Amino acid sequence: MVMAEALRGTGLSGAILAGGEGKRLRGDKARLVVGKRPVLIQLIDLLQEVCGEVVVAIGKRRPLPFPVEAPLVGDRFPGKGPLAGIHAALSATSGEACLVLACDMPFVRRELIGALLKRKKPSRTVVFAIGGYLEPFPGIYPRSLLSRLEEALIEGELGVQELLRRVPCVVLPESLARRADPGLISFTNVNAPQDLVREERCV
Numbered sequence: 520m521v522m523a524e525a526l527r528g529t530g531l532s533g534a535i536l537a538g539g540e541g542k543r544l545r546g547d548k549a550r551l552v553v554g555k556r557p558v559l560i561q562l563i564d565l566l567q568e569v570c571g572e573v574v575v576a577i578g579k580r581r582p583l584p585f586p587v588e589a590p591l592v593g594d595r596f597p598g599k600g601p602l603a604g605i606h607a608a609l610s611a612t613s614g615e616a617c618l619v620l621a622c623d624m625p626f627v628r629r630e631l632i633g634a635l636l637k638r639k640k641p642s643r644t645v646v647f648a649i650g651g652y653l654e655p656f657p658g659i660y661p662r663s664l665l666s667r668l669e670e671a672l673i674e675g676e677l678g679v680q681e682l683l684r685r686v687p688c689v690v691l692p693e694s695l696a697r698r699a700d701p702g703l704i705s706f707t708n709v710n711a712p713q714d715l716v717r718e719e720r721c722v
Contacts, residue, residue, distance in 0.1 A: 532614030533566030536604035537622040538578025548623045550584050558625040563589050574611050576604040596672045601679050606668040616661045623709045630699040645689040647696045655679045
C-alpha cells in the first residue's frame with residue numbers, strides 16, 4: 520500500500536482500452552467476466568492502486584452494460600484501432616504518462632505492473648518484448664507522444680508495432696517479465712470463448 524501511495528504521486532495516469540467489438544467473443548469485449556466480476560472493473564481497481572486518475576477509452580462512445588468508477592472517453596479517430604484508444608487516453612488525462620491496459624487482458628499480474636513502473640523514464644514509452652514481439656499492453660505511454668500519435672492517425676499509420684519502432688522506447692526483456700509472471704499470463708488476450716476457458720484452467 521505504501522508503494523501504491525508513492526506511485527500515485529508520480530504524475531502517472533491510467534487507461535483501459537475498451538473499444539474493441541469482440542466479434543469472436545460474440546459480444547462486446549468490455550462485457551467480459553472472469554470470477555463473477557467484469558474484467559473491466561477488475562482492471563480499473565488495479566490501475567487505481569497506482570495511478571492518480573483512470574479513464575476508460577470506449578471508442579464510439581457506446582454505453583457500458585454496467586456502471587464504472589472512471590470517466591468514459593470516446594475516440595477522436597473512431598474505428599482506427601488501439602492507436603486511437605491510446606490517443607484518446609492521453610488526450611483525456613493530465614499525467615506526464617499513461618499506463619495503458621486492454622479490457623481483454625483478464626490476468627494482468629500486479630507484480631508485472633510493478634516491474635514495468637520501476638523502469639518508467641521521462642518522455643519514453645515503456646513496453647515488454649515477448650518472443651521478439653513488442654507487447655503494447657500493459658505499456659507506459661508519455662504525454663509527449665500525443666502529437667506523434669495524432670500524425671500517425673491522420674496519415675493512416677494504424678499499427679502499434681510500427682509506432683513503437685519509431686518512437687523513443689524502453690524495451691524490457693522477456694526475462695524480466697518472467698521474473699514477475701513466470702507463465703506470462705499477463706499478456707493473454709481473450710479473443711474467443713475457448714480462450715477464456717483454457718486460460719482460466721491455467722491460472
